[in-house]
Amino acid sequence: MKKRKLTDYTSLHQLATRQFVMLRGLNPKKTANAAGIYYEYRRKRVVLKNKPILLKIEPSNYCNLRCPTCHPDGNTSGGSMDEQTFRIILEKAPMEYFLKSTLYMFGEPLLNRRIYQMIAEISRYGIPTSISTNFHLFNEKHAAEMLASGLTWVLVCIDGASQETYEIYRVGGDLEKVKDNIRLLVDEKRRQGSKYPVIEVQSIIFDHNRHEMDEIERMVLDLGVDRFTTKEDVFTQLDYEDKQLGVDADMPKKGRSCFFLYGTFMVDYDGVVLPCCLGRSEFGNLQESTFDEIWNNEKFTAARRWFASDFTEKDESLDLPCYNCPLFM
Numbered sequence: 001m002k003k004r005k006l007t008d009y010t011s012l013h014q015l016a017t018r019q020f021v022m023l024r025g026l027n028p029k030k031t032a033n034a035a036g037i038y039y040e041y042r043r044k045r046v047v048l049k050n051k052p053i054l055l056k057i058e059p060s061n062y063c064n065l066r067c068p069t070c071h072p073d074g075n076t077s078g079g080s081m082d083e084q085t086f087r088i089i090l091e092k093a094p095m096e097y098f099l100k101s102t103l104y105m106f107g108e109p110l111l112n113r114r115i116y117q118m119i120a121e122i123s124r125y126g127i128p129t130s131i132s133t134n135f136h137l138f139n140e141k142h143a144a145e146m147l148a149s150g151l152t153w154v155l156v157c158i159d160g161a162s163q164e165t166y167e168i169y170r171v172g173g174d175l176e177k178v179k180d181n182i183r184l185l186v187d188e189k190r191r192q193g194s195k196y197p198v199i200e201v202q203s204i205i206f207d208h209n210r211h212e213m214d215e216i217e218r219m220v221l222d223l224g225v226d227r228f229t230t231k232e233d234v235f236t237q238l239d240y241e242d243k244q245l246g247v248d249a250d251m252p253k254k255g256r257s258c259f260f261l262y263g264t265f266m267v268d269y270d271g272v273v274l275p276c277c278l279g280r281s282e283f284g285n286l287q288e289s290t291f292d293e294i295w296n297n298e299k300f301t302a303a304r305r306w307f308a309s310d311f312t313e314k315d316e317s318l319d320l321p322c323y324n325c326p327l328f329m
């Protein structure tokens with residue numbers, strides 16, 4: 001089988017379609033801001049005038065499965081986002097500038113009982129929304145609620161064509177249940193004559209399932225999903241065991257910068273603002289500060305300066321994950 005890229009869309013048309021779908025809420029104000037933040041990113045500005053374009057929210061950092069590189073012990077310490085925290089996000093975040101919102105980070109979003117209400121409220125701002133799910137916590141009632149919420153995109157994770165292969169990574173998962181739930185959603189979309197949410201199945205490629213990618217693709221397309229994509233196991237791709245998330249001083253990717261620090265605003269279940277999805281490092285808290293106070297605070301500016309200086313200007317008083325980022329170092 002041909003080796004697939006990190007995210008392998010089966011055609012350029014599919015990639016373009018996905019981006020166009022997610023930009024349905026585009027308007028002149030958002031366009032100008034997006035152009036501005038991209039300019040600041042390219043110029044490696046440290047203090048930003050423009051706003052991020054992606055709102056990333058963690059509805060719940062619990063998970064019902066025990067995937068080895070994610071939640072090997074099942075539920076994590078933490079919880080689900082409560083209504084008060086969600087209200088604070090809507091009140092303080094620059095909602096009028098976001099091109100899209102993803103309601104998932106480390107946990108299973110469908111564990112939050114208010115997930116469809118959360119999606120609906122963000123959708124009312126004209127912001128396209130997406131979730132990524134293992135898709136076990138679903139039924140006919142949820143299918144109707146998902147469509148009513150205005151969800152734009154749902155990414156379902158399936159990493160095996162058989163239960164034996166699937167549960168090697170999705171520990172505690174039930175492949176047949178996931179397939180049944182996909183059928184429920186496909187049937188509800190057909191019943192309502194709706195294009196949305198777009199249903200994408202994504203497989204993470206490991207050594208144990210690499211030979212099954214074509215079979216998985218046939219299986220899920222037969223279920224009626226809209227897209228099938230793959231990506232390599234990120235830890236294998238980053239040579240995680242050798243680097244151990246440390247700095248390789250001989251191979252820094254100089255001249256590059258991290259778009260997370262410019263284009264993404266990530267809020268954990270408790271209001272804590274994170275710089276990226278590689279671990280939990282608090283860069284602020286919306287329950288205690290305004291968006292403007294956080295967006296250009298000491299940690300965000302120090303992190304951007306680290307990249308702008310080609311990894312020479314480090315604030316030794318701050319323990320930033322950027323200083324040991326496996327994607328750049």
